[in-house]
Amino acid sequence: MWRWRPRTAAPTASACSDGGWGGVAGGGGGLPSPSPSGPVTPPALLPPLPRSPRTFRLDQAELQRRFRSLQRRLHPDGFGQSSQAEREFSEQHSALVNEAYDTLRRPLSRGLYLLQLRGVELQTGADSEADPEFLSEIMEINEKLAATDQEDARAELEVHIAAKQEELAKDVAQAFDQDDLQKAKRVLAKMKYFANLEEKVKSKKIPS
Template sequence: MLSWNCVRILSSSRAALHVKRPIMNRLCVCKKSVTCLSTSLLKKETWHSSMNPRGLGKGTDLTQYINQAKSLMNYSTSQAKLNCWNCKQPLEDKPSFFCVSCKVVQPPEEGTCYFKIMDCDYTFTVDTHKLQRRYLQLQRSLHPDNFSQKSVKEQEYSESQSALVNKAYKTLLKPLSRGLYMLRLEGMHIEEGTESAADSEFLLELLEINEALDEAWTPEEANKIARDTKEKLAELTELIDAALLKGELQAAKALLVQMKYYANIEEKVKEKLSKFM
């Protein structure tokens, strides 16, 4: 007969397997209770497994998974314990900009995901119209001008919250900064001087575009380059979105490097066109 300890271990393992999929799915949508920052606790294959349940378990150690799940639960618990600095009542919303009980502005929660702040799904294809509405809504209530007659602490918190909302909005508004931020949440970075990450054929193509832009003598020539660049950026946006949905982070990183170059060309085109005005 199995000992009582063995029975407990088997029961715990079965329970962990049953909760595995819900925990994975929570990582992909930032509206859930665990903030996006917790996704950086998991490896690439974890994100991929949430998209493909059949891949779950391949190369995944049960003990490692349980430890990761405990880390997420602890992180969630610490967030749930936040109280208002003024009246000490528990804060219901996460992130909390104001206390529901005393209506006092709260300090920013360290490490809160930008997607969570802006009430957006954790996806590369963000609804920018919804993002802008959320930004205006938050700034109307958090702008420091609204707290000029309040205490010094409230003024400081409103300034911090307003600055954080600005940063989150600007980061998520454009595809390049949004994609780079999503990779940072996964522990991946694209450093300055990324020439080594691009192949020679791609760099040659960029060189030709830059030369054509330098030699553009009319607005029509510059606008032609602008249209081509816009089309290329739209194509890269679709490819990056597909790569992220599949959990192919290395592919997404390589595509974001290309997007970074084309975004630079787009800015150069704008500068060129301004000279014709």
């Protein structure tokens, strides 16, 4: 059974061999028994379907429901009177569930993780591979953001950026549906640019 690996760890071929979300889904939906010396196998965040495909598309409501259900069962607050091994088990698995949920709930991080599972990673500083027209668009938005101090103008840019991200998310979903990893890589690189712009808009917002 494939196990969930933190995003900092590169998956091996054997870890990905079942073709499903096994590491996040856990395969059966139950909690593993505490075992400080054994392998860590996080439980289900996705529906417990055998060999459920690692697709980009997922049901966000179901993902959130399963996350909340698991955290109610795994949160360290519920293990205050338990043994040291059980408390450590709770802390470790609760953190893994948090990381899995944080990765899967956002289109960009989910897409990057899917690429990582297939041995494909975005390289930093790969502007030479980007479309010049696209880079020009990003520069224009950056200039508008830097030049404005008006909340209305920033809000307009924020809506524009969100619309672009939604459009790109549809493109990357289609790319994964077609198993076109190079296209998915190109689209995700664009999404990273817009994600950076989103952070810039947030940092310039006037506190209410």
